Amino acid sequence: MIRRADYAPPAFLIDSVALEFDLAPERTAVRNTMRVRRNPDAAAAPALALMGEQLEFVRASIDGRVHADVRVNENELTIDNIPDSFELTIESLCNPAANTTLSGLYVSSGNFFTQCEAEGFRRITYFLDRPDVMATYTVTLRADKSAYPVLLSNGNLVEQGDLPDGRHFAKWEDPFKKPSYLFALVAGKLVVLEERITAGSGKEKLLQVWVEPQDLDKTRHAMDSLIHSIRWDERRFGLELDLDRFMIVAVSDFNMGAMENKGLNIFNTKYVLANPETATDTDFSNIEAVVGHEYFHNWTGNRVTCRDWFQLSLKEGLTVFRDQEFSADMAAGDTPGAASDAARATKRIEDVRVLRQMQFAEDAGPMAHPVRPESYVEINNFYTMTVYEKGSEVVRMYQTLFGRDGFRRGMDLYFQRHDGQAVTCDDFRHAMADANGRDLAQFERWYSQAGTPRVGVRTSYDAAAKRYTMTLTQGYGEASEAARATQQGPLLIPVSVGLIGAKGADLPLRLDGEKEPQGTTRVLELTGREQSFTFVDVAEEPLPSLLRNFSAPVIVEYDYTNPQLAFLLANDSDPFNRWEAGQRLATRELLALAGRAAKGEALSLDDEVVAAFARVLDDETLSPAFRELALMLPSESYLAEQMSVSDPAAVHAARVFVSGRLAAGLRQKWLAAYEANRTPGGYRPTPEDAGKRGLKNLALAYLSQFDDPADAVRLARAQYDSADNMTDRSAALSALLMAGASAKGDATAADAALEDFYRRFENEPLVIDKWFALQATQRGGPNRNVIDIVRRLMQHPAFTLKNPNRARSLIFSFCSGNPAQFHAADGSGYAFWAQQVIALDALNPQVAARLARGLELWRRFTPDLREKMHEALTDVASKVKSRDVREIVEKALA
Ligand code: TRP
Numbered sequence: 001m002i003r004r005a006d007y008a009p010p011a012f013l014i015d016s017v018a019l020e021f022d023l024a025p026e027r028t029a030v031r032n033t034m035r036v037r038r039n040p041d042a043a044a045a046p047a048l049a050l051m052g053e054q055l056e057f058v059r060a061s062i063d064g065r066v067h068a069d070v071r072v073n074e075n076e077l078t079i080d081n082i083p084d085s086f087e088l089t090i091e092s093l094c095n096p097a098a099n100t101t102l103s104g105l106y107v108s109s110g111n112f113f114t115q116c117e118a119e120g121f122r123r124i125t126y127f128l129d130r131p132d133v134m135a136t137y138t139v140t141l142r143a144d145k146s147a148y149p150v151l152l153s154n155g156n157l158v159e160q161g162d163l164p165d166g167r168h169f170a171k172w173e174d175p176f177k178k179p180s181y182l183f184a185l186v187a188g189k190l191v192v193l194e195e196r197i198t199a200g201s202g203k204e205k206l207l208q209v210w211v212e213p214q215d216l217d218k219t220r221h222a223m224d225s226l227i228h229s230i231r232w233d234e235r236r237f238g239l240e241l242d243l244d245r246f247m248i249v250a251v252s253d254f255n256m257g258a259m260e261n262k263g264l265n266i267f268n269t270k271y272v273l274a275n276p277e278t279a280t281d282t283d284f285s286n287i288e289a290v291v292g293h294e295y296f297h298n299w300t301g302n303r304v305t306c307r308d309w310f311q312l313s314l315k316e317g318l319t320v321f322r323d324q325e326f327s328a329d330m331a332a333g334d335t336p337g338a339a340s341d342a343a344r345a346t347k348r349i350e351d352v353r354v355l356r357q358m359q360f361a362e363d364a365g366p367m368a369h370p371v372r373p374e375s376y377v378e379i380n381n382f383y384t385m386t387v388y389e390k391g392s393e394v395v396r397m398y399q400t401l402f403g404r405d406g407f408r409r410g411m412d413l414y415f416q417r418h419d420g421q422a423v424t425c426d427d428f429r430h431a432m433a434d435a436n437g438r439d440l441a442q443f444e445r446w447y448s449q450a451g452t453p454r455v456g457v458r459t460s461y462d463a464a465a466k467r468y469t470m471t472l473t474q475g476y477g478e479a480s481e482a483a484r485a486t487q488q489g490p491l492l493i494p495v496s497v498g499l500i501g502a503k504g505a506d507l508p509l510r511l512d513g514e515k516e517p518q519g520t521t522r523v524l525e526l527t528g529r530e531q532s533f534t535f536v537d538v539a540e541e542p543l544p545s546l547l548r549n550f551s552a553p554v555i556v557e558y559d560y561t562n563p564q565l566a567f568l569l570a571n572d573s574d575p576f577n578r579w580e581a582g583q584r585l586a587t588r589e590l591l592a593l594a595g596r597a598a599k600g601e602a603l604s605l606d607d608e609v610v611a612a613f614a615r616v617l618d619d620e621t622l623s624p625a626f627r628e629l630a631l632m633l634p635s636e637s638y639l640a641e642q643m644s645v646s647d648p649a650a651v652h653a654a655r656v657f658v659s660g661r662l663a664a665g666l667r668q669k670w671l672a673a674y675e676a677n678r679t680p681g682g683y684r685p686t687p688e689d690a691g692k693r694g695l696k697n698l699a700l701a702y703l704s705q706f707d708d709p710a711d712a713v714r715l716a717r718a719q720y721d722s723a724d725n726m727t728d729r730s731a732a733l734s735a736l737l738m739a740g741a742s743a744k745g746d747a748t749a750a751d752a753a754l755e756d757f758y759r760r761f762e763n764e765p766l767v768i769d770k771w772f773a774l775q776a777t778q779r780g781g782p783n784r785n786v787i788d789i790v791r792r793l794m795q796h797p798a799f800t801l802k803n804p805n806r807a808r809s810l811i812f813s814f815c816s817g818n819p820a821q822f823h824a825a826d827g828s829g830y831a832f833w834a835q836q837v838i839a840l841d842a843l844n845p846q847v848a849a850r851l852a853r854g855l856e857l858w859r860r861f862t863p864d865l866r867e868k869m870h871e872a873l874t875d876v877a878s879k880v881k882s883r884d885v886r887e888i889v890e891k892a893l894a
């Protein structure tokens with residue numbers, strides 16, 4: 001167990017690194033020459049201990065002479081008898097072809113790639129593989145020229161040429177100091193889309209997107225996204241690209257989304273490759289977001305990096321915040337106004353949905369940890385929703401408190417103080433505090449306390465005095481044990497509020513003590529456990545609009561009535577809270593119905609709820625994208641998590657029932673919405689067109705949930721056959737699958753479309769991933785047992801556990817994207833899960849550990865399920881070997 005409290009600066013520093021690679025799949029030789037000196041700010045150490053894993057040590061030399069005082073074990077190389085400052089050369093061998101972990105140097109489709117974050121560099125060479133050791137790198141790559149014509153590394157290409165025996169070399173120099181986790185190399189048969197742009201300062205920059213030859217026709221969107229990212233960071237934060245050349249490389253075997261290696265970002269193909277035929281609107285916007293995310297890391301992560309891995313959110317939370325703001329600005333376009341506000345809100349809603357669905361669940365289980373964790377066994381397990389998404393919310397709160405300008409002042413001061421350094425979350429908070437003249441000591445608790453805070457609200461109106469008082473309380477409710485252990489006291493919570501009059505308009509807001517009203521939305525700063533805020537001059541009893549734009553990552557507890565929620569859904573000027581009102585309404589009904597379903601009671605739905613949703617669908621003043629989000633029901637896993645005892649079957653029954661009622665009750669409206677939101681003409685991935693397709697395809701999805709889905713089948717078949725883009729084609733396929741699962745439906749249309757889809761896209765791995773995922777997440781039926789389908793698909797020639805995207809498309813999609821089937825009463829889903837965790841553990845511990853998290857909330861389920869989940873967890877715990885998976889299952893069982 002590694003603890004934050006044990007941090008000590010490194011005993012030695014490495015100022016420069018010269019790496020030479022002789023690349024060969026089974027036997028790559030690495031020669032690493034480092035300038036090493038004792039760290040004046042650290043306690044003296046007798047020996048130099050370098051990290052190394054899966055390496056074959058050859059020899060070490062000091063100042064050019066072979067050094068014999070060396071001890072090697074499985075994860076360390078210790079060098080005794082060393083001077084205070086010296087040149088150290090280490091030679092070692094590794095086997096990239098045998099590396100299935102995708103960490104370190106590995107082979108994918110015959111090409112070489114590296115992945116070093118967090119601790120992969122030590123699988124390439126012996127090193128002080130920790131982020132507070134920063135060095136300049138010179139990298140020489142040598143390889144067979146015909147097999148590996150392209151040789152890339154960080155920084156600038158300074159030399160290249162031919163060598164004897166059909167080999168060639170390239171030499172790269174990165175002028176910026178960096179920690180080892182930002183090192184990268186790529187070698188192989190790749191082609192490039194390139195473009196030159198002029199940066200704000202007038203300097204010319206070369207931008208490149210490298211892919212395998214068959215994918216060159218899918219690179220334009222990534223390049224556009226990169227250019228937009230560069231422009232945005234110049235405009236919004238005054239940050240310019242600091243290298244002459246910036247490269248993106250796509251690889252199909254990759255553990256996560258992408259990696260921000262200095263000047264050489266390496267991406268999962270899923271977040272680079274797109275054209276209308278193969279990528280959906282969601283893919284297009286994910287690519288824009290991830291390209292932005294990695295590019296923004298160049299300043300927030302690379303120029304200023306983390307002192308240690310406990311500070312991970314320093315770069316990740318901040319960079320997620322930056323990519324969210326970038327995507328929002330891109331969606332909003334250049335003209336301010338109601339339409340662009342709504343577009344920003346749509347992005348905000350999507351981000352909050354992810355946070356609440358995934359991060360809140362994480363915070364409620366055994367893996368709950370603060371944004372800045374206190375300890376870990378395997379750091380790869382802490383690239384979490386909490387560090388990324390809650391971390392982003394914490395950064396957003398500075399902006400909510402200080403405004404965009406104040407936030408910018410804090411960022412400027414942060415770079416002024418820390419450019420070129422490895423720093424902590426405290427350093428960032430202090431920059432924000434100092435730039436804005438504020439004491440943010442209490443705010444530190446957002447970094448150190450786990451669990452989701454609950455803000456309780458009580459209101460009272462004194463009609464005679466025209467005073468309206470809001471009393472806010474804070475606490476953590478029944479937090480998980482892991483969360484409770486971290487809690488020390490109240491947080492500083494920015495609570496953005498508005499007051500709405502009977503006619504639906506915002507009331508002017510004047511707090512007690514103020515001379516004049518100031519706007520119609522105010523940020524209240526809740527710092528105590530209980531605090532009252534009084535508004536004066538309130539002419540009528542208002543309805544409160546609470547936590548506008550989701551101003552803090554908390555749960556708001558306020559007892560709205562159904563009519564009040566319907567009123568907010570129709571009137572709130574804050575688009576986020578309009579959506580929120582609809583979600584509260586739907587969640588409340590769905591949970592009540594799930595309770596009835598669990599007891600085998602008859603289900604019925606309040607007509608008022610159907611009417612409220614009908615008004616949204618009819619409201620032409622709302623964008624299609626917003627209406628789509630507002631009409632989407634909360635997911636089954638989110639609903640199950642809201643129950644005191646999770647009952648996936650009951651939730652499923654309730655959600656199927658409500659979907660069916662909304663389908664039937666609004667049938668004519670869905671048909672009309674389907675027609676009204678067609679997007680004739682060529683495909684464009686713009687927010688407007690994507691919004692229309694989204695609403696049209698939601699209509700199709702509802703229509704496919706009728707008892708008699710004939711309309712849906714007719715529309716979906718026509719849409720499938722005539723689609724000129726993947727959004728419409730995959731939505732049509734999904735609707736056919738849904739229709740096939742209904743009582744009167746039959747699956748022939750779905751089966752035919754599935755077969756056609758496979759043949760059409762056989763040579764497009766990312767589309768075949770969709771083909772697997774659609775089948776894994778389909779609704780089951782009496783004649784469609786999804787676990788059997790999944791097990792059969794595991795035997796499909798196109799399936800392989802070794803490719804993480806493929807494993808995710810089938811296994812993860814089933815285990816986390818199909819709760820009703822996964823939690824089958826007979827435990828078949830859990831047995832399947834255990835089998836796959838164990839199989840993956842031997843190949844790729846990082847991916848296995850992600851899957852292993854699928855059962856961590858087991859204690860919250862109904863007794864029968866709980867027992868079967870416990871059995872599966874115990875089985876896994878007894879069989880897995882990796883530190884990654886062991887940490888997860890041991891915490892789950894503790
Ligand atoms: N730093 C990367 C990002 O968020 C993510 C990352 C961490 C990663 N470890 C990884 C990516 C391992 C791939 C593999 O942008």
Ligand code: ZN
Nearest residue numbers: 293297316319
């Ligand atoms: Zn990141």
